[in-house]
Amino acid sequence: MADAQAELQDVEAALEALLAGVSPLAGEQLPAEHAAGRVLAESVTATRDVPPADNSAMDGYALRAADAGTLLPISQRVTAGSAAQPLAPRSCARIFTGGEIPLGADCVVMQEAVELREHGALIPSDVSRGENLRRRGRDVAVGSALLPAGARLGGAALGHIAGQGIVSVSVRRRPRVALLTTGDELVEPGQPLAAGQIYNSNRPMLTRLLERFGAEVVYTATLPDDFATTCRLLGEAAQRADVVVSCGGVSVGEEDHVKAALERLGRLDLWRLAMRPGKPLALGRLPHADGEARFVGLPGNPVSSFVGAWLYLRPLIGALLGCGELAALPRLPARAGFTTRTQARRHFMRVTLEFGEADIVAHAFADQNSAVLSSCVAAEALADIPPHSDIHEGDRIGCLWLPEG
Numbered sequence: 184m185a186d187a188q189a190e191l192q193d194v195e196a197a198l199e200a201l202l203a204g205v206s207p208l209a210g211e212q213l214p215a216e217h218a219a220g221r222v223l224a225e226s227v228t229a230t231r232d233v234p235p236a237d238n239s240a241m242d243g244y245a246l247r248a249a250d251a252g253t254l255l256p257i258s259q260r261v262t263a264g265s266a267a268q269p270l271a272p273r274s275c276a277r278i279f280t281g282g283e284i285p286l287g288a289d290c291v292v293m294q295e296a297v298e299l300r301e302h303g304a305l306i307p308s309d310v311s312r313g314e315n316l317r318r319r320g321r322d323v324a325v326g327s328a329l330l331p332a333g334a335r336l337g338g339a340a341l342g343h344i345a346g347q348g349i350v351s352v353s354v355r356r357r358p359r360v361a362l363l364t365t366g367d368e369l370v371e372p373g374q375p376l377a378a379g380q381i382y383n384s385n386r387p388m389l390t391r392l393l394e395r396f397g398a399e400v401v402y403t404a405t406l407p408d409d410f411a412t413t414c415r416l417l418g419e420a421a422q423r424a425d426v427v428v429s430c431g432g433v434s435v436g437e438e439d440h441v442k443a444a445l446e447r448l449g450r451l452d453l454w455r456l457a458m459r460p461g462k463p464l465a466l467g468r469l470p471h472a473d474g475e476a477r478f479v480g481l482p483g484n485p486v487s488s489f490v491g492a493w494l495y496l497r498p499l500i501g502a503l504l505g506c507g508e509l510a511a512l513p514r515l516p517a518r519a520g521f522t523t524r525t526q527a528r529r530h531f532m533r534v535t536l537e538f539g540e541a542d543i544v545a546h547a548f549a550d551q552n553s554a555v556l557s558s559c560v561a562a563e564a565l566a567d568i569p570p571h572s573d574i575h576e577g578d579r580i581g582c583l584w585l586p587e588g
């Protein structure tokens with residue numbers, strides 16, 4: 184059936200369809216100390232200058248530059264944390280890094296350049312105004328935009344917030360995700376494995392990825408290969424979640440019940456994408472009390488689930504968080520460190536990156552089969568190989584970087 188691939192949906196068009204009509208979730212107030220990794224629901228405006236006053240960038244002596252080249256008595260000592268007095272005329276102040284510049288002083292000379300004498304400090308003459316000063320508001324000025332809505336709170340952003348004395352921030356509620364793994368063959372680690380069974384490796388993998396994308400996994404279950412139970416648990420999952428993710432059971436076998444259950448309970452928007460791995464990925468919606476949950480049906484092969492999560496779940500969680508940073512994976516230009524040929528499906532190959540002087544070289548994991556999870560463990564990026572390509576070593580390719588590895 185040469186035309187079977189013709190029905191496959193375009194990867195980007197499918198993402199657009201998934202994100203259509205998704206709006207950010209409500210905000211909630213949270214102590215800043217518990218907001219790491221969360222996304223701001225409202226922008227934060229600076230209410231203070233940082234630093235709050237001019238201060239010294241060096242351990243040394245604060246003075247008027249006009250008095251340089253002379254011996255100046257030391258009229259006060261200013262440590263970081265103490266309040267400075269106005270500078271007495273024709274004197275200097277001993278000062279330490281971070282100490283507030285006394286009123287009247289306009290520069291700091293570092294101590295290595297100063298000669299201490301019995302009656303004061305001998306200041307060199309090549310001193311200019313403003314030297315070694317950190318001006319009030321240099322980092323943050325009152326009234327300026329500190330962080331925009333949609334910013335993800337990493338370490339530096341949390342420091343910036345604390346620098347304003349802020350203790351509570353408005354962040355987006357984390358998207359609630361129900362994660363359903365499917366298949367009679369699945370057994371949880373810790374249980375004995377009988378013939379025909381395998382351990383459920385996709386559940387912890389997807390849980391970790393979802394949490395990393397900013398979601399909260401509120402419900403998990405493993406569905407047997409049975410239509411009635413699949414319908415019941417899918418309905419139950421939808422009641423609790425903003426997003427229902429299933430894994431497995433979306434292909435064409437008669438034990439693949441997820442798609443039929445979705446069509447029974449909700450709506451199947453799209454099925455079968457022109458990508459490798461991940462072809463049987465299904466997208467849809469499921470009704471719940473306040474509207475509808477988005478549904479993403481990932482194929483069961485572990486690599487298909489992994490790639491589908493990065494390409495579809497991450498942007499979906501990002502849209503629910505109002506976080507642009509999660510909308511698309513960062514794209515890196517690279518050179519292929521491998522040879523490959525694609526057919527009708529765009530191939531997302533798991534690669535490691537070698538940062539050379541002129542180029543980034545992408546090295547493909549030797550076995551790119553969608554059942555080989557080893558290929559994902561060390562993957563730093565997905566080489567994005569268009570359909571019908573003949574790629575040789577050294578060719579320019581695009582890679583989608585997997586942030587945080």
Ligand SMILES: Nc1nc2c(c(=O)[nH]1)N[C@H]1C(S)=C(S)[C@@H](COP(=O)(O)OP(=O)(O)OC[C@H]3O[C@@H](n4cnc5c(N)ncnc54)[C@H](O)[C@@H]3O)O[C@H]1N2
Nearest residue numbers: 364383384385386431432433434435439462482483484487
């Ligand atoms: N006749 C056809 N067969 C298949 C097609 C097709 O077009 N025609 N597509 C293949 C592709 S491509 C994929 S990908 C898989 C996806 O199938 P399902 O999504 O229905 O997944 P399952 O059949 O349930 O499982 C596939 C594979 O993955 C293992 N698996 C499932 N869940 C887990 C889990 N939680 N942890 C670890 N491993 C899991 C499962 O045991 C199977 O080996 O279909 C192809 N078939």
Ligand code: MOO
Nearest residue numbers: 460461462487553
């Ligand atoms: O899409 Mo499947 O993931 O090619 O094995």
